Amino acid sequence: MAAIAITAEGLSKRYEIGQFRAAYGTLRDSLAHGAKRLLSREHEKHSRAEIWALKDVSFEVAEGEVLGFIGRNGAGKSTLLKILTRITTPTDGRAEIHGRVGSLLEVGTGFHPELTGRENIYLNGAILGMKRREIARKLPEIVEFSGVEAFIDTPVKRYSSGMYVRLAFAVAAHLEPEILLIDEVLSVGDAEFQRRCLGRMEDMSNSGRTVLFVSHNMPAVVQLCDRAILLEGGRNTHEGPSADIVAHYLQSTGGSASQRSWPELETAPGDDLVRLRGVRVVREDGSSSGAIDVRHAVGIEIAFSVLRAGEAVVPKIKVYDGQGNTAFNAMDTDNRWADPAPPGDYIATAWIPGNLLNEGLITVDVGLVTLVGPRPHHRAIERNAVSFHVHDPGEGDSARGSFAGQWKGVVRPLLDWTSQER
Amino acid sequence: MTDANLDLRETTAAAVAARIGAEPRSPRTTVIRPIEHAPLLDLRELWHYRELLFIFVWRDLKVRYKQTAVGVGWVLLQPLMTMLIFTFFLGRYAKAPTNGLPYPIFIMSGLLPMILFSSAVSQSSASIVSSSSLVTKVYFPRVLLPLAAAAVPLVDLMLSFSLLVGLMFYYSMFPSGALIALAPLFLILALVGALGIGLFLSALYVRYRDVPFAIPFFLQLLPWVSGVYLSLNKLPQHWQWIFALNPMSGVVMAWRWVMLGQTAPDLGKFALGCAVAVVLFVFGLVFFKRSEPRFADTI
Numbered sequence: 001m002a003a004i005a006i007t008a009e010g011l012s013k014r015y016e017i018g019q020f021r022a023a024y025g026t027l028r029d030s031l032a033h034g035a036k037r038l039l040s041r042e043h044e045k046h047s048r049a050e051i052w053a054l055k056d057v058s059f060e061v062a063e064g065e066v067l068g069f070i071g072r073n074g075a076g077k078s079t080l081l082k083i084l085t086r087i088t089t090p091t092d093g094r095a096e097i098h099g100r101v102g103s104l105l106e107v108g109t110g111f112h113p114e115l116t117g118r119e120n121i122y123l124n125g126a127i128l129g130m131k132r133r134e135i136a137r138k139l140p141e142i143v144e145f146s147g148v149e150a151f152i153d154t155p156v157k158r159y160s161s162g163m164y165v166r167l168a169f170a171v172a173a174h175l176e177p178e179i180l181l182i183d184e185v186l187s188v189g190d191a192e193f194q195r196r197c198l199g200r201m202e203d204m205s206n207s208g209r210t211v212l213f214v215s216h217n218m219p220a221v222v223q224l225c226d227r228a229i230l231l232e233g234g235r236n237t238h239e240g241p242s243a244d245i246v247a248h249y250l251q252s253t254g255g256s257a258s259q260r261s262w263p264e265l266e267t268a269p270g271d272d273l274v275r276l277r278g279v280r281v282v283r284e285d286g287s288s289s290g291a292i293d294v295r296h297a298v299g300i301e302i303a304f305s306v307l308r309a310g311e312a313v314v315p316k317i318k319v320y321d322g323q324g325n326t327a328f329n330a331m332d333t334d335n336r337w338a339d340p341a342p343p344g345d346y347i348a349t350a351w352i353p354g355n356l357l358n359e360g361l362i363t364v365d366v367g368l369v370t371l372v373g374p375r376p377h378h379r380a381i382e383r384n385a386v387s388f389h390v391h392d393p394g395e396g397d398s399a400r401g402s403f404a405g406q407w408k409g410v411v412r413p414l415l416d417w418t419s420q421e422r
Numbered sequence: 423m424t425d426a427n428l429d430l431r432e433t434t435a436a437a438v439a440a441r442i443g444a445e446p447r448s449p450r451t452t453v454i455r456p457i458e459h460a461p462l463l464d465l466r467e468l469w470h471y472r473e474l475l476f477i478f479v480w481r482d483l484k485v486r487y488k489q490t491a492v493g494v495g496w497v498l499l500q501p502l503m504t505m506l507i508f509t510f511f512l513g514r515y516a517k518a519p520t521n522g523l524p525y526p527i528f529i530m531s532g533l534l535p536m537i538l539f540s541s542a543v544s545q546s547s548a549s550i551v552s553s554s555s556l557v558t559k560v561y562f563p564r565v566l567l568p569l570a571a572a573a574v575p576l577v578d579l580m581l582s583f584s585l586l587v588g589l590m591f592y593y594s595m596f597p598s599g600a601l602i603a604l605a606p607l608f609l610i611l612a613l614v615g616a617l618g619i620g621l622f623l624s625a626l627y628v629r630y631r632d633v634p635f636a637i638p639f640f641l642q643l644l645p646w647v648s649g650v651y652l653s654l655n656k657l658p659q660h661w662q663w664i665f666a667l668n669p670m671s672g673v674v675m676a677w678r679w680v681m682l683g684q685t686a687p688d689l690g691k692f693a694l695g696c697a698v699a700v701v702l703f704v705f706g707l708v709f710f711k712r713s714e715p716r717f718a719d720t721i
Contacts, residue, residue: 086561
């Protein structure tokens with residue numbers, strides 16, 4: 001069993017609304033307020049609302065593990081990282097951290113505009129917990145990595161914002177923490193910079209460091225994290241393999257699921273000819289799942305009831321990616337639907353091959369159409385009927401190979417490449 | 423994916439690979455607990471962060487006179503101008519009591535520790551709020567900020583001390599031998615008192631933005647009641663005891679004693695000043711430590 005890097009037991013953080021209100025007050029306000037309370041004699045519980053930003057959160061992180069934290073804004077993710085980095089203290093609970101902690105929250109923290117690049121490396125490095133000798137030793141490497149050699153003795157206030165961020169990142173990247181905490185939600189910078197953070201994070205985890213990763217970037221969480229914890233209202237409600245947790249989270253926020261059913265025939269989508277009875281997202285082995293490996297085929301299983309004979313009914317799906325782009329339409333072209341089917345219950349499964357869809361949340365519209373000449377006519381349609389999450393475990397045999405960054409596109413086919421030396 | 427992105431990842435990976443194993447890993451355990459368990463002054467931790475303290479002092483010194491024309495000359499200009507103006511009005515015109523000393527050297531000898539004290543108070547008071555971006559983003563013992571801010575004026579004093587040395591040569595008045603070794607101790611006493619106030623005000627400033635309005639007023643009055651501008655020796659005894667509550671009156675007197683061979687301060691009164699300084703320091707530290715956990719939430 002691997003050693004434990006972080007243990008957290010019942011971490012809780014309470015904020016008082018009153019505390020926020022008084023935060024920027026002046027002394028006179030407080031005195032007046034105090035006097036009023038004294039006179040009216042209701043000094044207890046006047047209007048102090050409390051918020052538990054974090055409530056009873058416990059978890060363990062093994063050494064070398066990459067743990068993701070997901071959840072809506074305000075679910076307590078950032079508060080948790082603030083506690084773990086000791087920026088703020090918990091109201092209750094306890095955590096133990098074994099090893100030097102670094103976080104990319106701190107990129108550029110303490111940079112002084114009047115100081116030169118070189119001076120800021122020393123200042124920032126010391127603030128991040130590096131020793132002087134350590135910084136001196138790594139200085140050439142940091143300068144080279146930052147790519148601002150020519151301006152290293154220029155005050156950073158003369159830097160472009162890009163140079164500034166590169167230098168700041170170079171220092172943070174050389175911190176060599178044993179435990180890295182990343183809050184992508186808080187991290188600033190352009191797409192390039194975000195990509196660097198992710199790349200850096202992957203290097204860290206590959207080299208056996210422990211990483212805690214807070215992000216809204218679900219594909220990144222699935223791909224980089226072994227395990228994920230879903231925070232809801234300050235509590236950790238779900239914990240497990242990152243793909244499952246992300247799928248659960250997306251479905252709970254998207255309001256759709258990996259399976260739907262309509263037990264009441266009368267209210268099911270459809271008309272007097274045909275009605276939908278259920279839709280499932282299935283793996284190759286037939287089990288239903290909301291998290292699909294990018295390399296594997298996924299089936300959209302459509303159950304429907306034909307209520308009367310007479311017209312030919314064809315099942316159909318329409319697939320969208322996470323941004324709402326239509327990936328494709330598909331219709332069952334099997335000859336069995338060419339003729340009107342006798343009344344009864346049917347199941348049709350559309351198999352989307354592996355290595356076709358890109359990573360992310362996939363949403364599927366399901367419909368049953370009759371063909372009037374060449375044009376389909378919708379008899380039953382359910383928009384956003386089901387959704388599932390495609391993830392890439394990053395084992396190198398998918399279309400992205402061993403590349404870790406963002407891999408854009410609606411589809412991600414695994415192509416046959418031919419090559420020769422000429 | 424463009425080549426640039428692939429390059430980027432390679433450099434990162436190479437940089438990491440080059441460093442793995444280069445550093446002996448020290449298993450350091452951090453325990454995070456609610457506020458009540460925090461010790462008042464974690465000396466081991468402060469020792470661990472000692473380099474950061476020096477870096478903060480270095481930063482403040484380095485940054486302060488950037489883009490100024492007179493630059494470090496301000497350190498000399500302030501006491502010099504004060505001396506000239508007060509010599510004209512109080513020395514020449516009002517004939518203020520100076521215990522027999524020429525007025526310029528009398529005021530300069532009191533002014534130097536006084537400036538040390540005032541700058542330490544005003545700069546340490548502002549230290550937490552002016553570093554709010556640090557406080558909300560990274561952990562380090564917060565007490566380093568007021569400590570560093572209070573240490574900076576000490577460096578100023580080393581420069582402005584040349585003014586006093588110049589006056590000593592001009593008036594041919596020199597320190598009486600080994601006594602001068604005590605001078606740094608009195609400066610430390612001034613700093614202890616200043617830090618007490620600075621710690622208290624810096625924590626208060628996080629919550630109440632009144633602090634910067636109150637400080638200059640207080641610091642303007644202080645030299646008058648510390649015997650900087652005129653000697654307090656002629657005052658009735660019971661008044662002198664009241665003024666002795668102010669640690670700076672003891673410091674100023676003691677400084678003149680070791681620098682200019684004036685009469686030594688009364689031991690009882692001096693001890694009273696010391697006690698007040700220590701009480702201020704402990705009170706300031708306790709207040710600071712109790713407010714510290716909320717800094718990031720309220721700043």
